[in-house]
Amino acid sequence: MSAPLYRVAAVAALLVLMSGPSGAENPPDLPLDPAIQRLVNAVSTQQLRTTDVRLVGFGTRNTFSEGQRGQRGVFAARDWIAGQFRAIAKSSGGRMTVAFDSFVQPKTAEIPRAVEVSSVIATLRGDDPARGTVVISSHFDSRNSDGNDATRDAPGADDNGSGTACVLEAARVLATVHPAATIVFATFDGEEQGLFGSAHYAGTLHDARADVEANLNNDIIGASMGHAGESSPNTVRLFSEALPHGTVPARVNALGSENDSPARELARFVKETAGAYVPPMQATLVFREDRFLRGGDQESFSAQGYPAVRFVEAHENFDHQHQTIRVQNGIQYGDLVRFMDFDYLARVTRMNVAALATLALGPRAPQPTVLVRQLGYDTTLSWKPVPRAVGYEVLWRSTTDSTWTHVQSVGAATSATLPLPKDDVIFGVRAVDAAAHRSVAAYPTPTR
């Protein structure tokens, strides 16, 4: 793209830009960090396949199979996952710890009895105590046509062996990295009965006043062909919610900020970052919490006020999800390994690694404000310095665009005045560190 986009300002405090919104159509490509590219490239299709096949080998991972003995059932799978994390943790120099998050879920109207739910959580401690936590997650429980059937097979190759293989693989390639933020690799139990495992864990984080910067949830990410044979090998959907927990809708209406919740900014960040590191993969943003009639563990994080997004394959085949294995009218039902595309799963896993590594190694997002003291034709943004940031970028787009269309570096300045009316566009500000990692963009809060 043209040079004026990345013009660096010499003025420290206040920058007056002469270029208008017609300066460029699209932001230039993100600079790539070779260290992150190596992590992305280290994702192994074969390892993902091995993990997925092993998970299917437990027969069923239904939450109510917790009492089964031997190599069958959800707790056998849980113990195997924990063993995998512990083996991975050996390469972390003592910085990765592995724990169960276990509790008894009381009976509800939706489930037949109380049940012990037990998630597996691996935590890679960050180097910067001032930073928060980024969480990559999946659920490892599975189900067939009857959500409470603990007996018949429920292979769950795609739902959600795929996401669990992704989380384990991300842990493997990131275990030796020294991130600024703490990274949690979470595999949840009890998702299919009501997000029990993730609700408990996210609630525990909230009670501990944990500073969760982001949740990347992965659930059904391993097949590239839809029910009618349509194929989208290079796209994945990324769901994000509109209104953060506790939002006052009238204020959102007044500001026109319904498309700029922390979850939406996170989704834009993931799309841009993952797309840069894993061409030709593209995330298709879906501005919705989840699909109709379906939910996911990202909702547990959203409910606690944490920014959360969900990866889902581009086209689903509902004959292969939540189905007891059978052939009926010539159609094979069941969530079987044969329907998986492990090369696709590897590409989606690489997207996760690119976004997760950039979140954890890069700077935190600023907390900008936009000045609205009086009517005016330009826009003044300001923010406090972000630790380790060496510069900042102002982004903008029209109110009807879904992603940022313009970016302007302002150097190390912590305020900027742009000759653009704040009435007509949406602004964001992001931090840049010495390795050129970009933070998630932040929506400016109006201030007088």
Ligand SMILES: [Zn+2]
């Ligand atoms: Zn699922």
